[in-house]
Amino acid sequence: MLILECPYCGVKAEETELHAGGEAHLKRFGPGSSDDDFHDYLFMRENPKGVHFERWRHINGCGKWFHAARCTMTLEVFGTYSAQTYEPPQDIRDAISAKRPDWSWREFK
Amino acid sequence: MSDPVSALNGAAFSGMASVTEGGLAGMITLRGDLSSAKLKDAVKSATGAAMPVSGKVELSEDGGLCWMSPDELLVLVRYEEVEAKLAEINAGLKGEHALAANVSDARAVFRVSGEGAREVLAKLCPVDMSVDAFVPGQFRRTRMAQVAAAFWLDHDETFHIVCFRSVADYVFTLLSTAAQPQSEVGVY
Numbered sequence: 001m002l003i004l005e006c007p008y009c010g011v012k013a014e015e016t017e018l019h020a021g022g023e024a025h026l027k028r029f030g031p032g033s034s035d036d037d038f039h040d041y042l043f044m045r046e047n048p049k050g051v052h053f054e055r056w057r058h059i060n061g062c063g064k065w066f067h068a069a070r071c072t073m074t075l076e077v078f079g080t081y082s083a084q085t086y087e088p089p090q091d092i093r094d095a096i097s098a099k100r101p102d103w104s105w106r107e108f109k
Numbered sequence: 110m111s112d113p114v115s116a117l118n119g120a121a122f123s124g125m126a127s128v129t130e131g132g133l134a135g136m137i138t139l140r141g142d143l144s145s146a147k148l149k150d151a152v153k154s155a156t157g158a159a160m161p162v163s164g165k166v167e168l169s170e171d172g173g174l175c176w177m178s179p180d181e182l183l184v185l186v187r188y189e190e191v192e193a194k195l196a197e198i199n200a201g202l203k204g205e206h207a208l209a210a211n212v213s214d215a216r217a218v219f220r221v222s223g224e225g226a227r228e229v230l231a232k233l234c235p236v237d238m239s240v241d242a243f244v245p246g247q248f249r250r251t252r253m254a255q256v257a258a259a260f261w262l263d264h265d266e267t268f269h270i271v272c273f274r275s276v277a278d279y280v281f282t283l284l285s286t287a288a289q290p291q292s293e294v295g296v297y
């Protein structure tokens with residue numbers, strides 16, 4: 001069972017109180033962008049075995065969106081953090097590095 | 110003038126805990142900046158209750174304030190006074206980026222009390238209901254089986270549950286089924 005602590009209300013929410021929102025830190029390519037960028041934005045997703053970053057919503061709770069960093073293989077959670085950021089904060093990256101020294105995910109490491 | 114009635118007209122069940130539909134309750138949803146002095150004053154003068162911190166409820170003589178999210182409060186008032194209180198809050202929030210709405214008739218409330226009350230809720234919600242973890246004054250939004258619900262615990266070990274009126278019958282059935290006599294799990 002996946003348990004994530006909502007960074008907005010502090011509740012340790014079990015998976016059924018949450019709604020999965022897909023991959024984190026996507027950059028939107030909309031009208032005016034190239035076909036390739038638009039295609040990648042729409043369809044290309046990471047599918048790692050290991051460190052992954054996702055968006056979640058505390059739907060049966062405070063209702064806020066937030067980010068989570070976890071391991072897709074062990075379900076280990078490295079941390080959750082605010083939705084108001086374009087990239088994982090340093091403390092989350094440090095927490096991952098402590099457990100998975102060689103991790104990388106998209107342009108982040 | 111029509112007579113307002115609550116969702117289940119005070120339906121009650123008694124088993125390992127007592128379940129009672131709470132009747133008409135005045136509720137105002139308020140969204141805004143909870144750190145604003147103006148907003149704090151407005152809700153304090155309407156309810157007499159102080160601003161709750163995250164995950165808590167603050168109760169007063171005949172009102173209260175529930176912390177719903179970082180920018181949302183549930184304001185509890187008497188049903189008869191809800192329109193007047195709403196006007197009072199709106200007047201206090203003049204010029205503030207905030208929204209207050211009367212949601213009283215969109216909601217149903219239940220009380221669960223008695224020795225098995227913690228067990229009843231633990232059967233239905235993914236929440237740690239142990240005496241140490243869930244203390245009086247705590248407020249929790251969660252799900253109750255398949256629907257959204259919120260509840261707090263008062264100082265008399267009574268749980269107060271808020272849900273949507275449209276699912277009142279479902280929630281009452283859930284609670285009374287979970288409160289069947291001799292159905293204690295024995296965890297709490």
Ligand SMILES: [Zn+2]
Pocket residue numbers: 006007008009010011058061062063064
């Ligand atoms: Zn939350």
